[in-house]
Amino acid sequence: MSRRSTAAVTRSALGERGGLTALGLLLVLAGVAALVVGAGWLGTFRARRPLLDPIAVDWLAEHADLARAIALVLGLLALVLGLRWALLALRQEPRPDLVLDHTADSELTVTAGALADALRADAEAVPDVTRARARTVGSADAPAVRLSLWLRDGADVRAVWEELDRTVLGRARSSFGTPSLPTAVRLELETAERQRVR
Amino acid sequence: MRVVLRVLSALIGLAVAAAGALLVLEVAWAWARPDDAPLAVPWPRWRSTLSEVDWSSDGVRWTAVGLVVLGLLLALLAALAGRREVRLADPAPGITVVTSPRSLARLVGHHVRAADGVSGAAVTASARHVRVRATSRMRDEATLRPRLRELVGNVLGGLPLVRRPRVSVVVDSPKDRR
Numbered sequence: 001m002s003r004r005s006t007a008a009v010t011r012s013a014l015g016e017r018g019g020l021t022a023l024g025l026l027l028v029l030a031g032v033a034a035l036v037v038g039a040g041w042l043g044t045f046r047a048r049r050p051l052l053d054p055i056a057v058d059w060l061a062e063h064a065d066l067a068r069a070i071a072l073v074l075g076l077l078a079l080v081l082g083l084r085w086a087l088l089a090l091r092q093e094p095r096p097d098l099v100l101d102h103t104a105d106s107e108l109t110v111t112a113g114a115l116a117d118a119l120r121a122d123a124e125a126v127p128d129v130t131r132a133r134a135r136t137v138g139s140a141d142a143p144a145v146r147l148s149l150w151l152r153d154g155a156d157v158r159a160v161w162e163e164l165d166r167t168v169l170g171r172a173r174s175s176f177g178t179p180s181l182p183t184a185v186r187l188e189l190e191t192a193e194r195q196r197v198r
Numbered sequence: 199m200r201v202v203l204r205v206l207s208a209l210i211g212l213a214v215a216a217a218g219a220l221l222v223l224e225v226a227w228a229w230a231r232p233d234d235a236p237l238a239v240p241w242p243r244w245r246s247t248l249s250e251v252d253w254s255s256d257g258v259r260w261t262a263v264g265l266v267v268l269g270l271l272l273a274l275l276a277a278l279a280g281r282r283e284v285r286l287a288d289p290a291p292g293i294t295v296v297t298s299p300r301s302l303a304r305l306v307g308h309h310v311r312a313a314d315g316v317s318g319a320a321v322t323a324s325a326r327h328v329r330v331r332a333t334s335r336m337r338d339e340a341t342l343r344p345r346l347r348e349l350v351g352n353v354l355g356g357l358p359l360v361r362r363p364r365v366s367v368v369v370d371s372p373k374d375r376r
Contacts, residue, residue, distance in 0.1 A: 005294040013200055013279055016207040020276040023210065027269030034262035038253040051258065052248035071225045078218025086211030089204050154308060157297075161358055165290040184294045187286070189301040 008137045008144035008184035011093050019085060096140040100176060110176055112136040118175070119147060122168045128155035130190060137184075144182040145172075150190050157187065203279040206272075284325045287358040295358075299323045302363075306330065309353045315342055323363065328354065330367045338373040 040047040060067045098115055101108035116134040123132035131150040138144040147168070151160060169183055220239055227237050236242065251258060283296035303323035310319040310330055315337040322329045330350060334342050346367045354362060 005288075005292050009283060009294055009296050010281060011200075013203055016203050017276040017279055019207065020203065020210075020272050024269040024272030024274075024276065027265045027272065029269075031262040031265030031269065034253070034258060034265070038255075038259050038262065040254065047254040048252050050249045051251050051253065052245060054249070057249070068225050068229050072222055075218045075221030075225065079215050079222065080218075082211045082213070082215030082218060084211070086208045086215065089207035089211060153304070157305065157357055161286060161289055161295060164295065165293055169290075169293060180292050182292045184296070186283075187295065187297040187301065189297075189304045 004138065004142055004144050004182035005184050008146050008182060009186065010146075010184075011137075016089055093137060094139065095136050096138060096143045098136065098143055098176065098181075099140065115145070115172070115176070119145065119168065119172050122171050123147060123149055126160060126163050126167060128152050128160055138182075142182075144184065146184050146186070148186040148188065150188045153190055155189065157189075160187065199275070199279045203275060206275070282324065284323070284363075285360040287360055289358075299325070302328070302357075305357075306350055306353055309349060310346060313346060313349055316346070325361060326363050328363045328365050330365070332367065332369050334369055334371045334373075336373075337369070338371050339369040342369045342371070343367050 036042060038047055095112040095116075097112050098110040099107070100110060112135065115136060119134035120132045123129055123134065126149075128151050129149050130152050133148045135146055136143050137146050149160070151157065164185055169181065173181055224236055224239050224241060227234070282299055284299055284302050286295040286297060288294060300323075303321040306323060306328055307319050307321040307330075310316055310321065310332055315334050316332050317335050319330060319332040321331075328350060330346060332342065332346055346369065347365055350365045350367065354365070
């Protein structure tokens with residue numbers, strides 16, 4: 001439950017970070033391996049052999065069909081995985097609708113836009129909040145809300161924090177009839193409007 | 199940093215996909231018509247170049263060093279793109295509240311600048327550490343520093359922070375330069 005609200009704080013970049021780390025380590029390992037071979041630590045004879053080793057070339061020529069089949073499979077794999085990775089990185093973060101009642105003969109859904117507008121209006125009514133933005137995040141099975149509040153410079157952060165659950169989220173919970181709605185709130189302080197000196 | 203990560207991920211993914219597509223194309227072409235010239239990639243020329251270069255040549259060494267540096271940069275970028283939010287206590291179960299380090303710094307700076315004897319302040323903040331650098335024309339460091347430390351401590355104590363950051367205050371005053 002609270003893990004869902006924590007996950008809603010920001011879009012997860014775990015996949016991208018993991019992939020990039022793996023790729024980086026792979027490049028480091030390849031570079032180090034090439035340096036080790038070139039320095040002659042695996043034998044001075046090995047260091048003086050060409051990159052495209054004749055032994056390997058001979059083996060490939062003997063098993064040409066197998067090598068071609070493996071190359072085709074690897075190429076297709078790279079094509080599919082690369083496109084998948086690019087699409088996941090470019091995809092918009094989903095805004096699931098909130099399904100309140102899902103029985104055989106009735107279905108009650110609050111659209112993501114309606115929920116966001118209601119929360120935003122409630123949040124902007126809190127004193128010291130100048131601007132608010134709300135959206136649903138997560139999946140349709142496990143929706144959560146991300147609420148960003150911009151506070152006036154000099155705002156009483158603790159007072160706003162105490163108001164959050166009681167007014168804003170409490171009203172949303174009671175009006176939509178959901179006992180629980182995992183929510184991540186981002187509080188941002190705005191800079192003071194500078195006074196122009198004439 | 200996260201935008202860079204996302205864009206870079208997309209570009210690398212597209213590059214991998216393009217390389218895979220070229221590989222499939224060339225292998226299939228060479229398999230079907232072994233005597234024809236390659237379609238897009240001049241791989242026979244690459245093959246003859248690679249069979250002439252040996253592992254201990256300068257070109258291979260510099261390429262290897264380049265790979266190591268590039269790999270470290272990518273890993274560093276991935277490590278730096280983590281979350282930096284400052285956690286506030288949960289007001290109720292199922293509600294997570296965070297604020298940005300910049301907002302925390304703004305809040306502290308607002309109070310420090312309003313303090314008596316402070317003419318300017320620069321604040322940097324993270325979830326673990328708040329650094330204040332104040333300038334004062336009227337007071338020296340010895341008198342102002344403990345007061346500012348207490349002030350910042352009170353400001354942070356008034357916030358429902360999950361973890362109380364350490365506070366360090368430096369006062370820059372012309373009085374200390376005499």
